[in-house]
Amino acid sequence: DVKVTQSSRYLVKRTGEKVFLECVQDMDHENMFWYRQDPGLGLRLIYFSYDVKMKEKGDIPEGYSVSREKKERFSLILESASTNQTSMYLCASSPQRNEQFFGPGTRLTVL
Amino acid sequence: AQSVTQPDIHITVSEGASLELRCNYSYGATPYLFWYVQSPGQGLQLLLKYFSGDTLVQGIKGFEAEFKRSQSSFNLRKPSVHWSDAAEYFCAVGAGSNTGKLIFGQGTTLQVKP
Numbered sequence: 172d173v174k175v176t177q178s179s180r181y182l183v184k185r186t187g188e189k190v191f192l193e194c195v196q197d198m199d200h201e202n203m204f205w206y207r208q209d210p211g212l213g214l215r216l217i218y219f220s221y222d223v224k225m226k227e228k229g230d231i232p233e234g235y236s237v238s239r240e241k242k243e244r245f246s247l248i249l250e251s252a253s254t255n256q257t258s259m260y261l262c263a264s265s266p267q268r269n270e271q272f273f274g275p276g277t278r279l280t281v282l
Numbered sequence: 283a284q285s286v287t288q289p290d291i292h293i294t295v296s297e298g299a300s301l302e303l304r305c306n307y308s309y310g311a312t313p314y315l316f317w318y319v320q321s322p323g324q325g326l327q328l329l330l331k332y333f334s335g336d337t338l339v340q341g342i343k344g345f346e347a348e349f350k351r352s353q354s355s356f357n358l359r360k361p362s363v364h365w366s367d368a369a370e371y372f373c374a375v376g377a378g379s380n381t382g383k384l385i386f387g388q389g390t391t392l393q394v395k396p
Contacts, residue, residue, distance in 0.1 A: 175325075202382040211291075213388040214326075214372070221382075261325055265382035270316055273325035 174198075175274035177262050183280045190249040192277050194262030200272075202265045203245035205229075205237060207258040208276075214261065220245055252281045284309045286375050288387035295363050296395045303358040303390050305373030314376030315356040316384065317347055321369045329371075332356065343367070368394045 178193035196203065204219040206229075216229030218237040226237050234256060238246045245264075249256055259278050263271040285308040295301055307313055314333050318326040330341025337349040347358045356373060370389045377383040 200382075204383075211388075214386045216383070219383060263326075267382060269382060270328050270331050271326075271382060271384055273318075273327070275325045276323070278323075 175262060175264055175272050177260075177274040177277050179277050180275060181278050181280075183282065184249075184252050185282055186253060188249075188252050188281075190252045190279070190281075192247040192249075192260055192262075192279070194245045194247070194264075194274055195243055196245075196264035196272070197243065198264065198266075198272070199242065200264040200266050201242075202267070202271075203239065204263040204265075204271060205235075205245065205247045206261045206263070207231070207256075208261055209258050217247065252279075254281050257281045284313075284375055284377055284385045286373050286385050286387035288371075288373055288390050290390050291388070292391045292393070294393040294395060297365050298362050301358075301360045301363045301367070301392070303371050303373075303392070305356045305358065305387060306354050307356065307373070307375045308354065309375055312351075315347075315349060316374040316376075317341065317345070317356070317358050318372045318374065319343075319369050320372065320389075326372060329358070363392075363394055365394045365396065368392055 175196045205217045206214040220226045220239040236248045261276045262274040265271040287306045316331045317329040320326045330339045332339045332349045372389045373387040374384040
């Protein structure tokens with residue numbers, strides 16, 4: 172079974188902190204994705220990566236950056252966390268042209 | 283541009299009743315289509331997918347979906363709903379590249395009455 176793991180299920184940070192969310196997949200997938208999910212807004216794509224060190228902006232990249240140094244790991248970075256970044260963050264991976272496999276999510280609260 | 287519309291934000295059905303969740307998509311070519319389910323506080327789990335071939339697709343947990351090209355629809359159905367089906371359901375369409383990018387609908391929340 173494909174497994175996508177996220178470093179934390181719940182995270183509480185303070186405004187202005189630098190926050191790292193880690194995602195690891197164990198199926199050698201080329202593509203990885205970061206979404207945020209907010210009530211009434213569905214899933215919104217923040218960034219995705221289609222290869223090591225390759226990334227593309229999604230629909231809402233402002234205030235975020237990403238890093239993919241190894242194929243299995245895709246990190247989401249909040250350079251200076253703000254309260255409007257309080258959300259559920261979902262990571263996913265996929266092989267080419269196929270379904271995405273999701274991690275359990277990280278619920279981030281920024282105080 | 284590709285898009286996915288789930289017209290129903292919230293649906294309530296009685297346990298044992300049949301269910302149909304609607305999904306309409308906008309896409310120029312033959313789409314890759316997916317239905318996912320999300321239980322509270324969890325990630326998304328794939329229910330079923332359509333790439334080509336038979337337009338009636340069987341999935342897990344007793345769900346099925348039918349691809350209708352003429353209506354640009356991919357509705358999800360279940361003949362008899364169980365209380366454990368209460369969750370949020372997302373329809374998605376493949377964005378047509380090798381990146382695996384998907385376009386998601388806004389989701390439909392299913393409530394099941396005892």
